[in-house]
Each structure stands twice: as structure tokens, then as C-alpha cells.
Amino acid sequence: MVSIALTIAGSDSGGGAGIQADLKSMSALGVYGASVIxxxxxxxxxxxxxxxxxxxxxxxxxxxxxLDDLDVRAIKIGMLGSAAVTECVAQALAGYSGPVVLDPVMIAKSGATLLEDAAITALRDLLLPRATVLTPNLPEAARLLGLPEATDDAAMLAQGQALRELGAAAVLMKGGHAAGAVCTDWLMEAQGARPYRAARVVTRNTHGTGCSLSSAIAAGLAQGRPLADAVQSAHGWLHGAILAADCLQVGHGHGPVHHFHEVWT
Known part of the structure; x- marks a missing residue:
């Protein structure tokens, strides 16, 4: 039987992020993706x-x-947009006991705001405490905490721990916005911190990386993998998708990653 994951997120008409990226990621990793827009x-x-x-x-x-019909083994939550939507999703998931990957989508790659200020409190109070793993980039983590953006590993670790203290079972602090030749993500769990490192890829085609990573983690959890293994698999897969992104040549701005780089080029 195929593993099923659900993505709750916004639709991207360009196909590079949001629901479209989530479903591509789940499909690429052998998981059936359902969606709530x-x-x-x-x-x-x-x-x-x-x-x-x-x-x-x-x-x-x-x-x-x-949820009434499909055996959903993991849920990824992305763009919510408003406090009302955040509250709605929290209420609708009240009876769900499976793993939840919470990606606090706030700003699009183009710079557009995707989460109202009023929604941050609702997200922090209602959804963060039920997250199996929270997956913020550095600007998102800083905004959730009301702190300056982390600029080194020590600050990333401190902010990840602060987010765990707000209720998330685990936090994956993503280092894509940091400087340096190596990109490091830190997984913060109760038992400690674990780094995931990869050489930084020089490309402008990184649209949808956060959506793709969080949905790839959800796919791994839906398949029954422990969180650290799901993150490891998703991290390596996304690095390959970024490496292959330039061959797609989609659009004239920040193009998408190549979700199916392991299938076709």
C-alpha cells in the first residue's frame, strides 16, 4: 500500500512552490500526495x-x-496567510495524531509577504506546539522570536532551542540564508542538535526550496522513517534538485528546483 501525505498550503500558478512543489516532492519520493489549498x-x-x-x-x-477517507500518515503545513486560516487549520486538525511538519511560510522568493503580522501569534500559539518539526529559515525564525536574524551556528542553535521551548517537538533551522561556501541546517531535538551540511550551490534557481524540503520530510515521515532519517533523506534529495535546477530553464526570474532530477533530466 502506498504511503499518503497531506499538504496544506497555497497554490503557486508558476508551479515552483506551494502546493505544486509539495506534490512534486512527495511524488518524486514515492509518496501519494493529497492537498488542501x-x-x-x-x-x-x-x-x-x-x-x-x-x-x-x-x-x-x-x-x-x-482525513475522513484517506489514511494520511503525515501532514505538511505551509502558507496560511492569516490568523483566521491558521485558527481554522488548527481546529480542523484537532483530532489528528500523526506527525506534522510546520513550514512557517512568510515571504515568497520574490519578496512578497505571505503571512500577515497578526497571524504570527496564532501560528506560534496554535500550531507550533503540535509540530513534530518546525522548519524555519533564518528570517522566519527571527520573526517568530522577535529577534535579530542569526548570523552564525551559535545563534542558529540558540534560536532553534528557543523555538523548541515554545512547544515544537523538534526544529530544523535552515541555513540557506547564511553566508559561506557550506550550507548547514541544524536539527534540534530533545536529545541534542545534529548538523546537515552541503556545499552551497551557485544558482538563482531556488524557488520553492523551503516548500520542497518540508514536504520531502513529510514524505519520509509518512513512510515511517524516524525524523532524523527523514531529514537526512530530504536534505540530500533537495541538494540534488538544486544542483540540477539550471537545466530546467523555467521562467526569467528565480526558477524552480528540479524535483524529478532522479527520474529525468
Whole structure:
């Protein structure tokens, strides 16, 4: 029987991030992906030009429809947009006991804001405590904590621990926004911190990396892998997807990673 994961996120009409990236990631890793759309964006590799939130009644209905019928083994939560949507998702998942990967999507690669300020408190209070793993980049972690952005490993570790103290079972502090030839992500769990390192790839085609990584982790959890193993697998797969990104030549801005680099080039 195929493993099933659910993504709750916004739609990216350009196909590089959001629901589209999540489903591609899950499919590439051998997991059946179901989806709940929280917002429709008019988006390409250069800009987000419009955002249309989905009514909370429809979001709740989507979640109910999926969970009532499908054996969902893991859930990834991405773009929520507002406090109302955040509250809706938290309520709709109240009876779900499986692993949850929470990616606190706040800003698009183009710079567009995807999470209202008022929603940060709701996300921190309602969803962060139920996260199996929180996957913030450095700007997102800083905004959640109201602190300056981390600039070194010590600050990343301190902020990851602070986020765990807010209730997340584990935190993956992503180092993509840091400087240096090596990109390091830190997985913070109760038993300690573990680094995942990879050579930084010089490319502008990194649209959807956060969405893709978090959904790849959810895929691993849906397959029954321990969190550290799911992160290791997702980290290596995403590095390959970034290395192969330039061959796609999609759009004229920040292009997508190559989700199916292990299948076709």
C-alpha cells in the first residue's frame, strides 16, 4: 500500500512552490500526495501579483474530506496567510495524531509577504506546539522570536532551542540564508542538535526550496522513517534538485528546483 501525505498550503500558478512543489516532492519520493489549498496566488518566477484567500469553511471542508477517507500518515503545513486560516487549520486538525511538519511560510522568493503580522501569534500559539518539526529559515525564525536574524551556528542553535521551548517537538533551522561556501541546517531535538551540511550551490534557481524540503520530510515521515532519517533523506534529495535546477530553464526570474532530477533530466 502506498504511503499518503497531506499538504496544506497555497497554490503557486508558476508551479515552483506551494502546493505544486509539495506534490512534486512527495511524488518524486514515492509518496501519494493529497492537498488542501489555503490560497490561490497569481505567481511566476519573478513576482506574486495577486493573492486570493480560500474561505475558511472551504479549507475546513477540504481537510475533513481528506482525513475522513484517506489514511494520511503525515501532514505538511505551509502558507496560511492569516490568523483566521491558521485558527481554522488548527481546529480542523484537532483530532489528528500523526506527525506534522510546520513550514512557517512568510515571504515568497520574490519578496512578497505571505503571512500577515497578526497571524504570527496564532501560528506560534496554535500550531507550533503540535509540530513534530518546525522548519524555519533564518528570517522566519527571527520573526517568530522577535529577534535579530542569526548570523552564525551559535545563534542558529540558540534560536532553534528557543523555538523548541515554545512547544515544537523538534526544529530544523535552515541555513540557506547564511553566508559561506557550506550550507548547514541544524536539527534540534530533545536529545541534542545534529548538523546537515552541503556545499552551497551557485544558482538563482531556488524557488520553492523551503516548500520542497518540508514536504520531502513529510514524505519520509509518512513512510515511517524516524525524523532524523527523514531529514537526512530530504536534505540530500533537495541538494540534488538544486544542483540540477539550471537545466530546467523555467521562467526569467528565480526558477524552480528540479524535483524529478532522479527520474529525468
Amino acid at each position: 489555503t490560497a490561490v496566488t497569481a505567481q511566476n518566477t519573478r513576482a506574486v501579483t495577486a493573492v486570493h484567500p480560500i474561505p475558511t469553511t472551504v479549507i475546513a471542508a477540504q481537510i475533513g474530506a481528506v
